Amino acid sequence: MRILLALLSGGLFGAGLFISGMTDTTKVQGWLDVFGQWDPTLAFVMGGAMIPMAIAWRLTIGRRPVVGGEFPKAPRADIDNRLVIGSVLFGVGWGLAGLCPGPSLASLSYGGWGGFVFLAAMLIGMGLAPTITARLDRTPAAA
Amino acid sequence: MEQDWILGLIGGLIIGLAGAVFLLGNGRVMGASGIIGGLVDGSGRANAAERIAFIAALIAVPAVLMLLFAPDKSTHVTGNWLVLVAAGLCVGIGTRIANGCTSGHGVCGISRLSLRGIVATVFYILAGGLSIVLFRHGLRVI
Numbered sequence: 001m002r003i004l005l006a007l008l009s010g011g012l013f014g015a016g017l018f019i020s021g022m023t024d025t026t027k028v029q030g031w032l033d034v035f036g037q038w039d040p041t042l043a044f045v046m047g048g049a050m051i052p053m054a055i056a057w058r059l060t061i062g063r064r065p066v067v068g069g070e071f072p073k074a075p076r077a078d079i080d081n082r083l084v085i086g087s088v089l090f091g092v093g094w095g096l097a098g099l100c101p102g103p104s105l106a107s108l109s110y111g112g113w114g115g116f117v118f119l120a121a122m123l124i125g126m127g128l129a130p131t132i133t134a135r136l137d138r139t140p141a142a143a
Numbered sequence: 144m145e146q147d148w149i150l151g152l153i154g155g156l157i158i159g160l161a162g163a164v165f166l167l168g169n170g171r172v173m174g175a176s177g178i179i180g181g182l183v184d185g186s187g188r189a190n191a192a193e194r195i196a197f198i199a200a201l202i203a204v205p206a207v208l209m210l211l212f213a214p215d216k217s218t219h220v221t222g223n224w225l226v227l228v229a230a231g232l233c234v235g236i237g238t239r240i241a242n243g244c245t246s247g248h249g250v251c252g253i254s255r256l257s258l259r260g261i262v263a264t265v266f267y268i269l270a271g272g273l274s275i276v277l278f279r280h281g282l283r284v285i
Contacts, residue, residue: 005168006193010200012161013173013246018205018216020154021147026219032271035280041151046249048155049162053254056163065170072172075257086241087248087263091270093233096226096278096285099218100245101238102175105198107218109206114220118231125235126176126183133240 002067014106020045023107025098032095082136162251169193174247175201176238184239221285226278237267 021027022045030039060071094100097118104111104119111118165173178194181187187194209216221227238244241263243252248267252260278285 002169002190002193003196005164006196007200009161009165009168009173010197011204012157012164013175013197014201014204015208016154016157016159016161018154018208019157020151022151022154023205023216023218025221027147029275029279029285032268033275033279034272035276039147041147044148044151045155045158048152049159049250050155050254052156052159052163053166053250056159056166057255059167063167065166066168067170069170071166071170075252075255075259077258079259079262082240083242083259083263084266086237086239087266088237088270089233090237090241090244091267091272092274093230093235093237094245094267095271095274096233097220097230099220099230100175100234101179102201102244102246103218104234105175105179105201106205108202110209110216111218111220114222114224114227115218117224117227118220118234121228121231122235123179123183125232125237126180126239127235128232129180129236129239130184130186132236136240 005066013102016049017103017106020048023103023111028098028100028103029095082133085136158246158250159254162246162254165197166251172247172251174243174251176244177242177247180235180239223284226285241267 017023021041027039027041030037031042065071099118101122104115104122108115108119162173165171178197182191182194241248243260243263248260248263253264
């Protein structure tokens with residue numbers, strides 16, 4: 001059941017990314033480029049995705065997941081170095097190539113060699129992250 | 144173009160539906176970087192099968208849609224390998240340090256009014272905008 005639901009979710013995610021145009025790097029970079037030919041599409045995608053998700057979060061109240069177990073705990077509220085530094089680093093890469101993790105996989109079949117190069121570098125980065133995280137955690141919060 | 148934002152909205156609703164299925168079904172936050180990263184660093188070994196299933200469908204469904212409806216579909220990604228490697232490393236390291244990307248912090252986080260999700264999204268959008276200003280309008284490498 002877990003596997004079937006994961007297949008369904010991943011498939012819908014891929015279809016949504018495909019239809020929305022978010023695997024087209026020019027549309028993502030076009031949305032970020034407020035000083036160029038600004039493309040509003042990404043805002044509609046984000047806004048559209050929030051609607052079912054907000055409903056889903058409300059439906060979790062007083063219920064359990066279909067497969068059993070627990071829903072995710074209430075979100076943490078602390079803003080730490082990791083969150084800010086990581087998000088800035090992610091944003092820089094996102095702007096550079098116009099790809100983020102979801103679309104990099106969704107577009108693998110039509111992204112050419114460039115898509116594979118980006119994905120390989122991203123996977124290496126993900127492998128390096130625990131070491132970098134451990135170092136950040138040792139740095140005092142004021143740093 | 145007018146059609147683009149309509150397709151964006153429809154695609155967005157489907158992405159939200161995907162997140163709703165993962166949350167209400169498996170009780171998990173649908174974050175692409177977390178699902179992939181957990182396989183890379185081994186932290187997600189306990190539920191590796193559902194991660195692999197998610198990723199397989201995420202790659203396969205757009206591949207089928209491309210073959211059926213848009214054989215000339217392209218990501219228009221840069222051919223500059225140096226840019227691709229630098230960008231990939233930044234995205235891989237950054238999303239794992241911050242514990243989330245556009246899907247986890249953005250779609251799933253903001254929709255539950257998570258402060259961390261909102262802060263992360265503000266920072267990666269600002270950094271993305273600055274990245275475009277610097278590398279496209281400044282250095283002209285992209």
